[in-house]
Amino acid sequence: MVYENPDGVKIGLEIHVQLNKLNTKMFCGCSSKYHDSAPNTHTCPICLGLPGALPVLNKKTVEAAIKVGLALEGEIAEETQFHRKNYFYPDLPKGFQVTQYDYPIVSKGKVVIEGEDGEHTVGIWRAHMEEDPGKLVHIGSIEKSKGVLIDYNRSGMPLIETVTAPDMRTPKEGRRFLDKFRNILEYLDVFDGNLEGAMRVDANVSVYGGTRVEVKNISSHKGVEKALLYEIMRQKNVIRRGGKITQETRHFDEARGVTIGMRTKEEAEDYRYFREPDLMPMKVSDWIPRIKETFPELPDAKRSRFIEQYGITDMHAKSLTSKIMLADFYEGVCKEGTDPKQAATWTADVLLGEFNYRDLVISSYDGSTIGCINDKDHSITNSVRVADMVKLISLFADGKISDRAAVEVVRSILDGEEEKTPLQIIEEKGLFKAEDDLVTKAVSEAIAENEAAVQDYLGGAEKSLNFLVGQVMKKTKGTADAKTAREMLVKELKG
Amino acid sequence: MSEAKWMSVAQVREQIRNNSAEEVTARYLETIGKSKLNGYVTVSEKAVEQAKEIDSKGHDGPLAGVPIAIKDNISVTGLPNTCSSKILEGYVPPFNAHVIEKLQAAGAVILGKTNMDEFAMGSSTETSCYGPSLNPWDPERVPGGSSGGSAAVVAGGEAPFALGSDTGGSVRCPAAFCGIVGLKPTYGSVSRYGVVAYANSLEQVGPLANNVSDIAVLMDVIGGYDRRDSTSIDRKIAYQEALKDDIKGLKIGVPKEFFGEGIDPAVEKAVWDSIHRCEDLGASWEEVSMPNIPYALASYYIIAMSEASSNLARFDGTRYGYRDKGENWHSMISKTRAEGFGVEAKRRIFLGTYALSAGYHDKYYLKALKVRTLVKQDFDRALSKADVLMAPTMPNPAFKIGEKIEDPLTLYLSDVNTCPINLAGVPSLSVPCGFTDGLPIGLQVIGKPFDEATVLRAAYAFEQNTDHHTRRPPEVA
Ligand SMILES: [Zn+2]
Numbered sequence: 001m002v003y004e005n006p007d008g009v010k011i012g013l014e015i016h017v018q019l020n021k022l023n024t025k026m027f028c029g030c031s032s033k034y035h036d037s038a039p040n041t042h043t044c045p046i047c048l049g050l051p052g053a054l055p056v057l058n059k060k061t062v063e064a065a066i067k068v069g070l071a072l073e074g075e076i077a078e079e080t081q082f083h084r085k086n087y088f089y090p091d092l093p094k095g096f097q098v099t100q101y102d103y104p105i106v107s108k109g110k111v112v113i114e115g116e117d118g119e120h121t122v123g124i125w126r127a128h129m130e131e132d133p134g135k136l137v138h139i140g141s142i143e144k145s146k147g148v149l150i151d152y153n154r155s156g157m158p159l160i161e162t163v164t165a166p167d168m169r170t171p172k173e174g175r176r177f178l179d180k181f182r183n184i185l186e187y188l189d190v191f192d193g194n195l196e197g198a199m200r201v202d203a204n205v206s207v208y209g210g211t212r213v214e215v216k217n218i219s220s221h222k223g224v225e226k227a228l229l230y231e232i233m234r235q236k237n238v239i240r241r242g243g244k245i246t247q248e249t250r251h252f253d254e255a256r257g258v259t260i261g262m263r264t265k266e267e268a269e270d271y272r273y274f275r276e277p278d279l280m281p282m283k284v285s286d287w288i289p290r291i292k293e294t295f296p297e298l299p300d301a302k303r304s305r306f307i308e309q310y311g312i313t314d315m316h317a318k319s320l321t322s323k324i325m326l327a328d329f330y331e332g333v334c335k336e337g338t339d340p341k342q343a344a345t346w347t348a349d350v351l352l353g354e355f356n357y358r359d360l361v362i363s364s365y366d367g368s369t370i371g372c373i374n375d376k377d378h379s380i381t382n383s384v385r386v387a388d389m390v391k392l393i394s395l396f397a398d399g400k401i402s403d404r405a406a407v408e409v410v411r412s413i414l415d416g417e418e419e420k421t422p423l424q425i426i427e428e429k430g431l432f433k434a435e436d437d438l439v440t441k442a443v444s445e446a447i448a449e450n451e452a453a454v455q456d457y458l459g460g461a462e463k464s465l466n467f468l469v470g471q472v473m474k475k476t477k478g479t480a481d482a483k484t485a486r487e488m489l490v491k492e493l494k495g
Numbered sequence: 496m497s498e499a500k501w502m503s504v505a506q507v508r509e510q511i512r513n514n515s516a517e518e519v520t521a522r523y524l525e526t527i528g529k530s531k532l533n534g535y536v537t538v539s540e541k542a543v544e545q546a547k548e549i550d551s552k553g554h555d556g557p558l559a560g561v562p563i564a565i566k567d568n569i570s571v572t573g574l575p576n577t578c579s580s581k582i583l584e585g586y587v588p589p590f591n592a593h594v595i596e597k598l599q600a601a602g603a604v605i606l607g608k609t610n611m612d613e614f615a616m617g618s619s620t621e622t623s624c625y626g627p628s629l630n631p632w633d634p635e636r637v638p639g640g641s642s643g644g645s646a647a648v649v650a651g652g653e654a655p656f657a658l659g660s661d662t663g664g665s666v667r668c669p670a671a672f673c674g675i676v677g678l679k680p681t682y683g684s685v686s687r688y689g690v691v692a693y694a695n696s697l698e699q700v701g702p703l704a705n706n707v708s709d710i711a712v713l714m715d716v717i718g719g720y721d722r723r724d725s726t727s728i729d730r731k732i733a734y735q736e737a738l739k740d741d742i743k744g745l746k747i748g749v750p751k752e753f754f755g756e757g758i759d760p761a762v763e764k765a766v767w768d769s770i771h772r773c774e775d776l777g778a779s780w781e782e783v784s785m786p787n788i789p790y791a792l793a794s795y796y797i798i799a800m801s802e803a804s805s806n807l808a809r810f811d812g813t814r815y816g817y818r819d820k821g822e823n824w825h826s827m828i829s830k831t832r833a834e835g836f837g838v839e840a841k842r843r844i845f846l847g848t849y850a851l852s853a854g855y856h857d858k859y860y861l862k863a864l865k866v867r868t869l870v871k872q873d874f875d876r877a878l879s880k881a882d883v884l885m886a887p888t889m890p891n892p893a894f895k896i897g898e899k900i901e902d903p904l905t906l907y908l909s910d911v912n913t914c915p916i917n918l919a920g921v922p923s924l925s926v927p928c929g930f931t932d933g934l935p936i937g938l939q940v941i942g943k944p945f946d947e948a949t950v951l952r953a954a955y956a957f958e959q960n961t962d963h964h965t966r967r968p969p970e971v972a
Binding site: 050053054055066084086148277279280 | 569578692698736810813828852860
């Protein structure tokens with residue numbers, strides 16, 4: 001099966017990713033952990049652009065960029081070279097942004113995604129390093145704001161801008177690319193996608209091989225599918241009505257799910273790029289062997305290894321490796337002697353399913369506990385311990401608890417009882433599986449004590465059986481399996 | 496105690512030993528108080544206090560208690576740093592430049608900040624928002640620029656020495672005009688951290704002093720690697736050790752292109768006399784050709800203005816300095832810049848913006864970079880045959896205030912002999928070598944990259960065997 005791409009859709013993405021796990025900013029020693037800090041507390045003469053302050057390139061930024069380049073199977077530049085991109089904006093303290101221009105650190109890479117018709121390669125034109133500007137904070141809404149405040153905490157944060165070829169053909173492929181890309185970055189440990197402003201996306205979209213339109217301000221990897229769907233539909237409708245697509249920049253309004261044309265500028269902006277004279281080129285080609293030595297296993301490799309090493313299905317392996325922290329958690333559970341297949345089911349199907357149901361996104365794994373935060377309300381956090389998962393699976397495997405009881409334990413943990421161990425929860429809720437003879441005894445008692453109901457049932461009233469099952473459940477304090485109880489009752493009464 | 500005027504650093508230290516740093520500083524402040532030169536734009540309120548502290552601690556650094564004047568584009572914590580521009584009105588840096596840290600560690604006492612052309616853009620201090628400084632030799636004349644305030648206060652006896660910065664001649668030009676010594680060090684040998692950039696790829700901090708020895712003393716303090724300046728180069732140079740009165744066998748190259756059209760015959764004669772004097776002392780000379788020098792000036796101005804147009808973008812009224820009111824941020828920024836910058840700064844921002852713009856970038860900026868490479872090659876070639884090059888620092892002596900300021904092109908032309916050195920990044924020192932009509936003339940001694948030692952030795956030997964540097968300007972009324 002080959003995807004025909006009937007509307008000739010071409011999608012290219014430009015992705016800004018903040019390297020927010022490098023401890024310091026790109027050109028100064030300011031801490032990059034500003035996300036929970038008061039405005040303008042993570043600043044210094046360099047990132048405030050005070051006169052006379054000079055940039056010193058943080059080598060970790062370059063290392064991270066090289067890692068990204070290697071993960072994208074791209075070519076790595078011999079040396080670093082920076083340019084100034086000149087424009088005025090209040091959040092830009094120097095009046096120019098230090099970026100890379102005609103000699104990016106990474107060029108000609110690729111990412112293989114699961115496309116509409118199987119494996120699909122998305123080309124990477126380039127990936128370059130640049131600094132983040134500060135952030136404007138409007139007092140009130142943008143339209144009615146009385147003023148603008150500026151927070152320079154973000155100023156000088158290292159960014160990597162990655163530009164893909166227009167190789168994606170559907171919004172779904174766009175989202176899959178971003179999911180994969182984000183996953184790779186997390187595997188490289190250079191990026192925490194859950195932090196605000198960590199990933200910003202612009203998309204170039206065209207249909208029927210026509211003029212391309214740039215859609216800006218797609219702030220999340222989830223927004224991208226919505227934005228692309230709308231924009232493709234809009235362009236097709238314009239053409240259907242006999243109109244023409246004009247080259248323009250449109251703004252994505254995430255709340256309304258639409259793209260809005262911005263006033264077209266009469267002239268293209270001229271950024272007057274020139275070499276940043278304050279930064280000397282840094283030879284980096286000889287860093288590559290050292291970086292390769294400590295190169296982490298990437299998602300695709302891990303997925304294959306999981307299938308081979310643990311004998312699990314590709315579906316499970318794919319799901320478990322969709323997040324490095326989940327993959328690590330899974331391996332943590334396996335390492336404790338848990339059957340890998342059971343561990344896969346309980347981690348990929350049950351735990352991840354419960355996470356998704358609750359809008360929880362995985363945010364940490366420290367070797368013993370996986371942490372997550374609510375995607376809609378970051379004040380809500382949860383965690384699950386490896387040790388508890390191991391215990392839970394073993395209780396289930398030993399037949400001490402039913403699968404439903406085990407699921408309930410997981411739910412309890414996620415509903416605020418993460419401090420308790422599974423055993424505590426099972427005991428408190430009386431979730432241990434009832435012993436068989438206990439159920440047999442309860443069945444006999446229920447029949448003996450409810451003569452009327454028995455007669456009704458034998459007389460054809462099926463509903464009475466439900467009553468008897470209820471009695472059995474009551475006597476066993478709910479530990480009996482209802483289905484088993486029903487079967488035993490029927491067998492007892494109808495022989 | 497003798498008058499605190501025109502003392503060498505050694506003499507100042509002697510005074511401090513015999514009296515105190517406090518007394519020496521106070522005496523300089525007294526001279527400054529009576530001055531008409533308009534050399535200082537800020538006099539430090541803390542100078543006496545700092546001197547007292549040096550006294551009480553018994554500081555034994557190489558400059559313990561020695562006062563110094565600092566150009567107003569070099570950041571000193573707590574002192575306004577205006578670059579002689581209205582747009583930096585009220586800006587007080589919260590950090591010290593690297594050279595200031597070095598000076599303070601050595602025990603120097605900062606007297607104040609000196610006048611300059613706005614953002615170092617000029618050769619006369621006439622573009623300063625504070626008005627021009629006066630030349631101590633003739634108050635109707637400019638002291639040169641852009642470090643004109645620093646040169647005027649040293650020549651006027653208001654500081655034993657000073658720091659300036661040299662982008663295209665801004666230390667050497669005023670040194671020549673004011674009859675003192677000034678050095679533009681090799682690019683990368685002095686940290687630029689904390690120095691407000693005019694043209695980053697060209698400029699260096701440089702000392703101005705009454706004699707060659709004091710230049711070496713100061714360089715031993717401020718020179719050296721600084722990791723905060725990525726263009727800083729880790730290379731140890733022993734400046735004072737180079738001071739030997741011996742130039743036997745020294746090979747001097749004389750680039751004829753530096754004696755071009757428009758040179759004052761008196762300047763030409765003084766420079767040739769100096770070269771012959773060196774010959775008498777055992778050096779030899781040879782004419783060298785540097786065919787690309789005639790294109791250096793144009794290349795220099797395009798590069799300097801292009802970098803400046805970007806460097807000065809940060810002055811937008813948003814965070815510090817002067818700020819005008821506007822309807823929105825667009826109008827606030829444009830009004831602030833329209834009001835805050837002077838005519839020359841605006842001219843250079845416009846020209847630099849133009850040279851970097853799409854469609855002109857290759858024609859101007861890229862071509863200028865190519866010329867720069869050719870000029871560098873000229874220096875490499877010339878300095879492969881000679882130990883130093885000697886040439887006039889300025890083609891003319893100090894001109895009158897107002898004489899050239901309305902004619903920018905003529906003013907730019909006065910950098911013709913100094914700016915090629917910045918394109919090449921080599922060291923160059925201006926030392927007094929004669930007078931014409933009572934106005935000093937400067938001899939430029941140019942060396943190989945990081946070979947300040949030979950430059951200093953040549954200049955020192957010349958100075959020891961001539962008496963130009965001992966002449967003092969008449970009392971400025
Ligand atoms: Zn900072």
